[in-house]
Amino acid sequence: MKKIMIKSALCITLLLSINANAKESLMMATTTSTDNTGLLDYLAPKFEKDTGITLKWLATGTGKALKMGKNCDVDILFVHAPTSEKEFVAKAYGQNRQEVMYNDFILLGPKNDFAKIKGLNVRSALKTIKEKEAKFFSRGDNSGTNKKEKSLWKKALKKLPESQKWYMQTGQGMLSTINMASQMNGYTMSDRGTWIKYMSQHENNNTMKVVLEGYPSLVNQYSVISINAKKCANAKEELAKKFTTWINTSKIQRYIADFRLLGQALFIPNANK
Numbered sequence: 001m002k003k004i005m006i007k008s009a010l011c012i013t014l015l016l017s018i019n020a021n022a023k024e025s026l027m028m029a030t031t032t033s034t035d036n037t038g039l040l041d042y043l044a045p046k047f048e049k050d051t052g053i054t055l056k057w058l059a060t061g062t063g064k065a066l067k068m069g070k071n072c073d074v075d076i077l078f079v080h081a082p083t084s085e086k087e088f089v090a091k092a093y094g095q096n097r098q099e100v101m102y103n104d105f106i107l108l109g110p111k112n113d114f115a116k117i118k119g120l121n122v123r124s125a126l127k128t129i130k131e132k133e134a135k136f137f138s139r140g141d142n143s144g145t146n147k148k149e150k151s152l153w154k155k156a157l158k159k160l161p162e163s164q165k166w167y168m169q170t171g172q173g174m175l176s177t178i179n180m181a182s183q184m185n186g187y188t189m190s191d192r193g194t195w196i197k198y199m200s201q202h203e204n205n206n207t208m209k210v211v212l213e214g215y216p217s218l219v220n221q222y223s224v225i226s227i228n229a230k231k232c233a234n235a236k237e238e239l240a241k242k243f244t245t246w247i248n249t250s251k252i253q254r255y256i257a258d259f260r261l262l263g264q265a266l267f268i269p270n271a272n273k
Contacts, residue, residue: 037193136166
């Protein structure tokens, strides 16, 4: 009996020790660009080292990420569709929305730019694509990039060209969509970070180039949003708050600024600005 009691005590001690050493984890839903570029792979170990919290994430379009937040599947969002984000917070699904960084959207096309987009403004570029029926590859996935692209088409044409044969919806992420545009000699819209990642992967085999950039309407803002525990009882509000505070510190903002490929910054930090 004494041996049994000793073994039981040892088991309890072992279980308590394992539980004490178990790391807390934070589940994030994020856009494909923060994942495809490698930014989160770069930041996650630093977050764990500084806080002891393991960051886990699922990368999808911003629309689906917001839906995951509504469904209480995650604790925090890292997304880039400001209008939809503000609506999400207004409906009390999320809270503590904080801007973290930005880059910009760019229009990509074949290196020969057969539709002659280079030098045009956004509205003229999209109208020219329509008039020349140049193949345009849309993500068609309700992502932040797709939301922005659709808003630009509506401003240029008053409606989406969804029924047009030249307008192709891939239902894929950004890297796959750029690949399809490249293979089929078409145009597409991308965020800057993913484009730099694409160039680093294809180097001399890259058949695409930037044909339109630099307009204020193409700014691409990224923010984090904590899921509201009043809507989702299991949401880890305190861990989400720690991540938000951490990523907005000057040290981590410098890390984001230093995250580069091909000598180019993929994101520009702008927390608390």
